[in-house]
Amino acid sequence: MTHPDPAPTSPQPAAPSAPDLLYREHEEDLRSAVRALLADRLPPATVLAHIDAGRAYDAGLWQILAVDLGLAGLLVPDALGGQGAGAREAAVVLEELGRAVAPVPYLTSAVIATEALLACVGAGSGGATHEPAAVPGPRADATPRAATQPADRAADAEAAVAAELLAALATGERIGALAVPLSSAPGTAPPTAVRADTAVRADARATLTGEVTSVADALAADVLLVPARGPAGAGLYAVEAGAGSPGPRLEPTTALDPTRPLARVGLDGAPARRVAGPATADAAISRALRAGAGLLASEQLGLAEWCLTETVRHTGERHQFGRPVGSFQALKHRMARVWLDLVSARAAARAAADALATDAPDAPVAVAVAQAHAARVAVHAAQECVQLHGGIGMTWEHPAHLYLKRAKSDEIALGTPGRHQEALADLVDLPAPPA
Secondary structure (H helix, E strand, O other): OOOOOOOOOOOOOOOOOOOOOOOOHHHHHHHHHHHHHHHHHOOHHHHHHHHHOOOOOOHHHHHHHHHHOOHHHOOOOHHHOOOOOOHHHHHHHHHHHHHOOOOOOHHHHHHHHHHHHHHHHOOOHHHOOOOOOOOOOOOOOOOHHHHOOHHHHHHHHHHHHHHHHHHHHHOOOOOEEEOOOOOOOOOOOOOOOOEEOOOOOOOOEEEEEEEEEEEEOHHHOOEEEEEEEEOOEEEEEEEEOOOOOOOOEEEEEOOOOOOOOEEEEEEEEEEEEEEEOOOOHHHHHHHHHHHHHHHHHHHHHHHHHHHHHHHHHHHHHOEEOOEEHHHOHHHHHHHHHHHHHHHHHHHHHHHHHHHHHOOOOOHHHHHHHHHHHHHHHHHHHHHHHHHHOHHHHHOOOOOHHHHHHHHHHHHHOOOOHHHHHHHHHHHOOOOOOOO
16 A cells, blocks of 8 residues: 655754854853953042042053953954954943943944944844955946045945044044934834934035934044934934034033033034945944943843942941841842842843844844843832942942942833833834733
């Protein structure tokens, strides 16, 4: 008796690989180097001294981190002037910077602005092993007539400007900032308050007019990446921050977190160079905000870890009724709750970093999960740190208030936890219950 051949089946898509949540040896080495540097150069008393003196940034520390150690170029491929590492390594650096509430523009320049420029030159996301785009020039297969088309010349000029700026940011020679409000979340429409007054010329130059509020680290930036709309549609433009009149006006605004200052950026016919046109500008901004949100979770993780470590140390040394206050069961339970939150936040932050590093298809999901959880964990840990320190935790002389301010500021940076939960529901097709 013969049996009919089974009907052919369509190939099933490969299951996504599990994220690597563990730290690799070279990542632990990187952590040790950064932690040792920050312990030596930036103890909490030094951060407080910077704030008291009105110094928003530690330029000397940035020089060591960005230039001497080369950490500003971790996300940039070797071929484009960077270190050729990725989001996993950048996440480790941000953990340590969060532990120290370091007043340096690493997140805004080495992550967000850098990712925007990487998108402009076509390189892989977050250190993914894509073949990076070369600095553009005339194509070998292009005819002389095609090469002289204004649109082609403008596109080549834009990519060349982006590659030039990217190399400068990767070496730490310059600091960049994406000129969007700090609260901007991945997937939201870029601000349209700035317009390009003229059509972009063949050399990618234009002028910009408008205003952007609450731009993080704009005061430290050498170059601002400004989204704008013009006659040709959306674009991303590079504006020299120190160009003087008619360059941008930078007005400091009151920020909750004194270690990450905000500014209002005003533009009145400011000269600019376009680095991305309508085809890529919105995607570049979205990619930059997603990478920033995903790696911000690592900063929040480091911040929460310091708060718990410091709280355990203090409650172990502070005595009342003849015993350490940390031995009381009520306080043990509160600190244990923070530790449990930390464990899950670490898993979420590492998953987001790994997804960004490998350019995984589910990276938006991993980022939304990480931000929805890590932001709340950091705020809770900082609040417990202040409260369990008792009276001293309420004083200006103790650094606990700096961690609480950073945690609350980070909670609304690059999208609130609620905004990320909504995004996650959309991504996994989980509709809200009926009202």
